[in-house]
Amino acid sequence: MEYDGGDIMKEAGILSKEEIEKVTPPLDRAEKGPVAVIECLEKIPCDACGWACPFDAIIKERITVPPKIDYDKCTGCGQCVLVCPGLAIFLIELDGEKAKVTVPYEFLPEPRVGQEVVALDRRGLPVTKAKVLKVMRSKDKTLAVTIEVPRELFMEVRGIRI
Amino acid sequence: MLVPLNRRITSHPILEFPREKSVAFMFEGKRIEAYEGESIAAALYASGLKTFTRSYKRNRPRGWFCGIGKCSSCLMTVNGIPNVRTCIVPVKEGLNVRRQKQGLGTLPSSLYENPEVEKFDVELAVIGGGPAGLSAAITAKRLGCSTLVIDENFKAGGQLIKQTHKFFGSKENYAGVRGIDIAKILLKDLNELGGNWLLSSTVAADYIEGGKHVLIVPSLVEPKIRVIKAETVVVGTGARENMLIFPNNDLPGVYGAGGVQTLMNVFGIKPGERALVVGAGNVGLIIAYQLIQAGTSVEAIVEAMPRIGGYFVHAAKVRRLGVPIYLRHSIKRAIGKESVEAAEIVQLDENWNPVEGTERRIEVDTIVLAVGLTPASEIPAQAGCKLTYVPELGGQVAIHDPDLKTTIPGMYVAGDSSGIEEATTAMLEGRIAGADAALSLGYKPDEAERLKEKAKRDISEFRESPFGERPRKGKEKVWSMMEAIS
The missing domain is CATH 3.50.50.60 (FAD/NAD(P)-binding domain)
Structure with missing residues (x-):
């Protein structure tokens, strides 16, 4: 729809600039390999990510305190991406001019490795075309899809469309 | 009108629909193909029918709305029986289904003259087999109490069986597990413990006789009435959906x-x-x-x-x-x-x-x-529990204490029917009520007390979230009312 409900609607469900900064991992860490980005800042009662992490990299002080991440312990394995009930965890990895972004995905058709998909931002708007590098799968059918995008989009791309 | 249309989903990213056995029934002289496990209303919707009934005065079309037997938008005559809630009655080969003139059915003269009456006793009767009821039954059964879960639907699990998303919460309360999978776990737990079930059965009344609860439970699918004597009752009847006022809010769609x-x-x-x-x-x-x-x-x-x-x-x-x-x-x-x-x-x-x-x-x-939702408080109301209107809990609820005990001895409420919250707290409340019911009958007091206290700690931690503030306030209100009464 062309109708724009005004500023108030644009912000609903979209992280602010400051919030994005807050959840962005140190870039030197992201250069070394994949790392989790947890876009969960509210005090919701949940600790799924905390126990899903095989490396104790996600700290849940209390069930209602938002998760904190220990970037040195995180290996970017993606278990948390597959488990998070809010689908709010992503992986990023910086590699020269490119970035790899991993997003949770629960739709059909399933993406295939090598396939070209449309990368979407937090508003669901297309930002670039991207190649699928990897598809992980949880036993309850959540996929974690890794795509390659231009480096500058690593904190922008958060979804895919096939 | 019926159009050749099949609205059935064949592939879904999360769910599978096996549709193993097809059945056919007659709808106003037309043969409808359906699958075993579908409700009459669902099968009709799948075949393209949208108007299920008509309003009495203005003949306005009415269609699918709640799908769980809590509204009156799908009442039809099935095999001569009027006002059948077709959304909670399963399809069966050869059924004869028709809509009712001006939405009204005509009562048959003889069909129900001599229904079979079956009587039995149980220590804990649980009304409603959703997250709260199942958890209550599992907890009580584990402690040694005999249990019976009664549900109107022909599928057990309440609203959990449609929650395809993963739940929040803590690990021991199934965080990160889809609602549909939690339903499977709870049903398996109860079945392994040997808990009894009564599906397609509605509790018409609960009254006290000789210090015991007597439940009158007609079947929705056969001419049979069960009269159940229960020492304790947990009401986990859930909620009904709120309506919003706007023109044409009754249109099918x-x-x-x-x-x-x-x-x-x-x-x-x-x-x-x-x-x-x-x-x-x-x-x-x-x-x-x-x-x-x-x-x-x-x-x-x-x-x-x-x-x-x-x-x-x-x-x-x-x-x-x-x-x-x-x-x-x-x-x-x-x-x-x-x-x-x-x-x-x-x-x-x-x-x-x-x-x-x-x-x-x-x-x-x-x-x-x-x-929003409104607690389903009909049974506590009919049984004589003191009710109160609590906006934070979504409407009228039975006044209860932190153990979920109401003002009627032996009757508990748990889950959304005790105040609108969500499924994890419903499971925890079910555990509290189930443990307290078992405790009241003298089953494993130490263990029951421990389970109850653990669930209480979990629930209060859960409610520490800003999202838990409203229900917590509501609960505190009813708890203090209960204290004032006793």
């Missing part, structure tokens, strides 16, 4: 959120092609996501409040799919003659009044209302 989940996630039937969701609480946000998974496009979510009511992460999920959320907006009217053809939305000012000139028409065939 306007559905409750749970009704839509029932269609698409239980029966694998696509509600429509294009939808508007009203309400951006967790239910509305989750529904929007699940509609897209079912292949229905979501044109927008409107929310009267200036902010999202549900979790940010749920909102972010649907925004990433390109769904706009219009805050301070509501639906002005549904447009259509026999069913929804479009919706008109409008912006609201700070006093919730529509802002003239901001109306927009959205082309949709489906309008989903996710505007």
Whole structure:
């Protein structure tokens, strides 16, 4: 729809600039390999990510305190991406001019490795075309899809469309 | 009218619909092909029927709405029996189904003259086999209490069986597990413990006789009435969906959120092609996501409040799919003659009044209302529990204490029927009520006490979230009322 409900609607469900900064991992860490980005800042009662992490990299002080991440312990394995009930965890990895972004995905058709998909931002708007590098799968059918995008989009791309 | 149409979903990213055995029944002289496990109403909807009944005075069309036997939009005559809630009665080979003139059925003269009456005793009768009821039964049964779970539906598990999303919460309370999988776990637990079931059965009355509860439980599928004597009763009857007032809100195509989940996630039937969701609480946000998974496009979510009511992460999920959320907006009217053809939305000012000139028409065939729930308190009310209206809990609830005990000895409430909250707290409340019921009968007091205290600690931790503040306040209100009474 062309109708724009005004500023108030644009912000609903979209992280602010400051919030994005807050959840962005140190870039030197992201250069070394994949790392989790947890876009969960509210005090919701949940600790799924905390126990899903095989490396104790996600700290849940209390069930209602938002998760904190220990970037040195995180290996970017993606278990948390597959488990998070809010689908709010992503992986990023910086590699020269490119970035790899991993997003949770629960739709059909399933993406295939090598396939070209449309990368979407937090508003669901297309930002670039991207190649699928990897598809992980949880036993309850959540996929974690890794795509390659231009480096500058690593904190922008958060979804895919096939 | 019936059109050659099959609304059944054949592939879904999360769910599988096996549809192993086909059955056929007659609908107003026409043969309808369906699958075992479908309700009559679902099978009719799948075949393209939208008008299930007509309003008495104005002959207005009415269709699918709640899908769980809590409204009256699908009453039909089945094998001569009038006013059958076709959404909770399963299809069977050879059934004869017809709609009722002006929505009214005619009572048959002889069918129910001599129903079979079966009597039995149980220590704990649980009314409602959803998250609260199942947890109560499992806990009590584990402690040694004999249990019977009674449910109106022919599928056990309550609303869990349509929750395809993963739950929040703590590990021991199934965080990260889909609701549908939690239902499987709970059902397996109860069955392994040997807990008894009575499906397709409705509790018509609960009264006290000789210090015991006597439940009158007619079957919805056969001429049979059970008279059950129970030492204790846990009411876990859940909630019903709230309606919103707007012109044409009764048109087929306007559905409750749970009704839509029932269609698409239980029966694998696509509600429509294009939808508007009203309400951006967790239910509305989750529904929007699940509609897209079912292949229905979501044109927008409107929310009267200036902010999202549900979790940010749920909102972010649907925004990433390109769904706009219009805050301070509501639906002005549904447009259509026999069913929804479009919706008109409008912006609201700070006093919730529509802002003239901001109306927009959205082309949709489906309008989903996710505007809250009301506790189902009929059984506590009929049994004589003291009720109270608590806005924070969504309506009238039986006054109860932290053990979920009501003012009627031996009767407990748990889950949404004790105050609208959510499934994890419903499970925890079920555990508390089940443990206390067993405790009251003298079963493993230490163990029962321990289970109860653990569930109480979990629930209070859960309610520490800002999202738990409202229900917590509501609960504190009823607890203090209970204290004042006793």
